[in-house]
Each structure stands twice: as C-alpha cells, then as structure tokens.
Amino acid sequence: MRLGEHITITIDDVRLTLRPSLRAAVLLERRHGLDRLPGMILEGHATAAADTIAACDEHRTPEEVLELLTRAGPLPRLALIAPALVELCVGLLGFDPDAETEASNDGPSRTIAEAQKHLFGIATGAIGWTPAEAWQATPLEILTAWRGRVELLRAMFGGKDEEAPQERPGLDDDGFAAAIRARATVKAGKSA
Numbered sequence: 001m002r003l004g005e006h007i008t009i010t011i012d013d014v015r016l017t018l019r020p021s022l023r024a025a026v027l028l029e030r031r032h033g034l035d036r037l038p039g040m041i042l043e044g045h046a047t048a049a050a051d052t053i054a055a056c057d058e059h060r061t062p063e064e065v066l067e068l069l070t071r072a073g074p075l076p077r078l079a080l081i082a083p084a085l086v087e088l089c090v091g092l093l094g095f096d097p098d099a100e101t102e103a104s105n106d107g108p109s110r111t112i113a114e115a116q117k118h119l120f121g122i123a124t125g126a127i128g129w130t131p132a133e134a135w136q137a138t139p140l141e142i143l144t145a146w147r148g149r150v151e152l153l154r155a156m157f158g159g160k161d162e163e164a165p166q167e168r169p170g171l172d173d174d175g176f177a178a179a180i181r182a183r184a185t186v187k188a189g190k191s192a
Contacts, residue, residue, distance in 0.1 A: 006018060011081065018084075038085075092138075092139070
C-alpha cells in the first residue's frame, strides 16, 4: 500500500473507507496474527475479514461488518473484497511497494508485536507525536517520518551515513518482513 492511501470497499450499498493505522495493526496482530490474516481472508474466514474491516474503519463494529458480509452467505461478498483486504494487510505491515529494498539481517530480529511497540516508541519518542497521532498513523507513515527525522539530524549535525543511525531503527529486512518469513518458515517446517 502506498503512502497516504486508503482502501475503499463496497458491501452491497455500504461504502467503507479503510485506513491501515498502527492501532488497527496492533489489534489485528493480537487477535489473528498479521502473518496469518491474509491467508484466513483468502480462505473465506468471515470473522477475520470483519475484524480487519472494523479495525480499519472507526465507524463499524466487527458485528456490524459480519452482518453485512453474511446477509446472503459470506463467501460471495468476501470473495469480491478479499483482494482489497489482502492489500490492506500489506499496509498494516508497513510495506512500501515503491521502495527499493535490500535484504538485510543486520540488527535485532523482532516479532511483529515487538516491531509494533518499537514503531510506537519511534513515533512518540524520536519523532515527538502524541500517542493519538501515533495510533492513527500507518506503519509506513511512521517509517517515512523517521527517515525524514534522520535526514534532518544529518543536515543539522553532519556525520557520515555509516555513522548515522539506521534509517529503520531496529527494523531489519524491510520492516516486518523478517518476522513474517520466520513464522512462515516455522509453519512450513511443521507441516512438512
């Protein structure tokens, strides 16, 4: 998901605008696990889809969304919106499809939950946002703001790139990707 984008879906005549905020990401990680959520949605789990939509839409409860999804049976409606919900999951993880990334295993490996706590700390500590602003920001917005902060500090105080703090402090291998791959590898090993 690109910086500043929202996802809009329509269920029957109800139009929903979804924002992949840090708060939504934390809630969904606790409830379902962000690494498992796209698969659950694609398999037709209406509850997982309803939780995802409700977490990203301030105006609906999971029960209201589930009722919208299941009026004529969950699969027809869910099948229509599943690609948009999977894209939303990408936004919840903080991936930037436009960024050129280099795989790196430098720095500490973190679980998704640990990385989310770290992002909240960056937003409220290093960047100086209020907790409310941090919760409403997307993971990608926080990472982008952090990069801007690092550039400002380099411009003000100088320093070589190798001496400057990492652009993604403690978030190795494109943010949450390392944690997701590690969990997927463990699962693949168990099912083999």
